[in-house]
Amino acid sequence: MRRAASAILCLALLLALAGCAPQAQTATVFAMDTVMELTAYGDREAVDGAVSLIHALEDRLSVTAADSDIARVNSSGGGAVDPGTAALLRRALDISALSGGALDVTIYPLVRAWGFTTGEYRVPGDDEIGALLKNVNYAAVQAGEANVSLPAGALLDLGAVAKGWTGDQIAALWRQVGVKSGLINLGGNVQTVGGKPDGSDWVVGIRDPFSEDVLGAIAARDLAVVTSGGYQRYFEREGVRYCHIIDPRTGKPADSGLASVTVIGREGVLCDGLSTALYVMGLEDAVRLWRENTGFDLVLVTDGGQVVITEGIEGSFTPMGAYTDKEIKVMRRG
């Protein structure tokens, strides 16, 4: 009798616990040339709203969709755009300036010339690169409240910041509707809302640029974690590896001595834009830019396999796998 009673009680508690614990609501979205995974605890509508948001943003920001804001601006040299598109462009221009042009939203003609837009890779000649570089200049782009103007010959591409921005918009939506726990993974561009449902931090791995493993993990809460690296997309010709991130100063694939750059901070669009810019800039300039600014921390991996982190994440970064035995260099502001 007593055993039966305790079994019933156990079952009742089990059901009660199952009822109380917020359920994971998830969605998988194929957009922006990647696969996105959304998880919000307890709120189905929040996830559905995020899916609509992703499609709306892709429709406006895609450089290839014929009727996007970006495609229209590129074909006509400017004009009216959605206020959100203009706001993203203004933020992207800020980040371009912050990085001294290492991020440039007008690099698209070079990306196309190297074949990274189609996968039909080629190595353009110096004359072709020189001619295309004449039209690369983010500083000549004008962005108003709901309009954009490009200098003649320039083409705009917000691909280096669009996913970070999208993550920010989803995170803002979720916080607004009261989501306490959410994970936004836009094809390896990760943002977290709150912590996990059990109150602990989200654990976000960082890919090892030299293998299929992770090099370590960041304990994250209300943070974006974004990585750029040459390993993500590249091609080889005659033994030379050409990566997809083009250095706006040379018009050629970046070759700064860094294998990957991970930026961790509150603002996804900043992390996204800076991960590209710092990859182009290299170790020394990346650390200098970090010292001169606030709002983000870094995990840098050099071509030689040295891992350098900044002091703000000293307590939340854990090396893993082959990196547990390696020296991790910590940069300080002082």
Add this chain to the structure above:
Amino acid sequence: MIAVILLLSVAASLFLFLRPAAGHTAEIYVDGVLYRRVDLGKLTAPERIEVRTERGVNVLLAEPGRIRVESADCPDKVCVEAGWLEDSAAPIVCLPHRVVIKLTGGTSLDAEAG
């Protein structure tokens, strides 16, 4: 007595809810919908899995503890080149066919940046 039973029931419930999954299970999704689940820990011999989608076919090879895309009729073959998935929070993705293969259980990571 009641307190003891209560405590035991809570402990039992927590145990049932929180115990980690043993080993890896591979989940195969097509366009976001679960297509098949393979317990890689229980496999004793290699198994070939044909994933037929509206957009094309991916042939998967599951082995004890790991899984890969062996061949696919997609244009870019990124899924084939991705190699074995055995210990990672990053899924294998075939964007053209909207196929995603990911592991559950066994990994301590919630997501992977990169």
